[in-house]
Amino acid sequence: WDVIKPNFLRFFDEFYVNGVFPRGLNASFIALIPKVMDPQVLNDYRPISLIGCTYKILAKVLTNRMKKVMH
Template sequence: MLSKIPSPEEIKEVVFSIGSNKALGPDGMSAHFFKCYWNIIGGAVIKSITFFFQRGYMLKEINHSFIVLIPKESNAATVSQYKPISLCNVLYKIISKLLANRLK
């Protein structure tokens, strides 16, 4: 079931369930962009996600992430005073969430 090709409706549902203003991806895009312009880019997003499930191959640009340390308090001086966040590409987040939902 994990490798089953998702339907366009399932993909759209996942896109719209991702937090709009979470951390931007390495490309500077957020899920908000994908939601606002779904009528324009939705077909390409569905095609990209479907390609991943058909081929089992992900472009390195989609799998590209930045790990950033965010200070928990002002004047943070030690590593324990920072929290790491991962800035992932939105397409990567969609694939991850599709798989996580299926595992549930």
């Protein structure tokens, strides 16, 4: 955490000042994970979404702040 903490704090500071985040931060990738040993058709795969952790943390922080306001 000590290695990445300054980068996260800088990112959050910039986000709160500017109200925007860098393009591509919310980009995600779809990966297909085989459900069976020898997949033959599309139903033999399970799709998963790979989202960057910075976006997930930002979404969680904003959600928690909104909960406080909504209650």
